Amino acid sequence: MRKNKRKKSYYFGVFSEFFVCAYLCLRFYTILNLRYKTPSGEIDIVAKKGNHIIFVEVKARKASANIADVLSYHQKQRIKRAADIFISRNPRFVTCNASFELFAVWPFGVKRIRDAF
Numbered sequence: 524m525r526k527n528k529r530k531k532s533y534y535f536g537v538f539s540e541f542f543v544c545a546y547l548c549l550r551f552y553t554i555l556n557l558r559y560k561t562p563s564g565e566i567d568i569v570a571k572k573g574n575h576i577i578f579v580e581v582k583a584r585k586a587s588a589n590i591a592d593v594l595s596y597h598q599k600q601r602i603k604r605a606a607d608i609f610i611s612r613n614p615r616f617v618t619c620n621a622s623f624e625l626f627a628v629w630p631f632g633v634k635r636i637r638d639a640f
Contacts, residue, residue: 555571564604576619583629593625594639
């Protein structure tokens with residue numbers, strides 16, 4: 524039973540990431556990477572619109588809770604290091620304005636926090 528619960532959580536997380544990708548595409552963002560992995564961390568979504576690039580962290584939850592406390596200091600640092608690696612590996616994005624966003628997804632809602640950290 525425990526394994527089945529983990530599987531459901533995993534699939535809800537994957538669904539949430541694709542849902543956020545669709546949301547961003549409807550707002551004319553181009554998805555550059557999904558689940559970008561580096562030795563120092565992972566970025567759920569990297570998207571671009573014009574001269575602006577965003578690094579998105581998606582958190583799937585069962586209920587709408589206080590999402591301001593979802594990311595710890597260490598998680599934020601890992602995401603920032605991964606973003607630095609992405610930029611260094613893709614020098615054409617060096618001149619882009621970058622920001623970090625957080626999407627919290629629960630079964631009946633979505634919350635977007637721009638410039639989350």
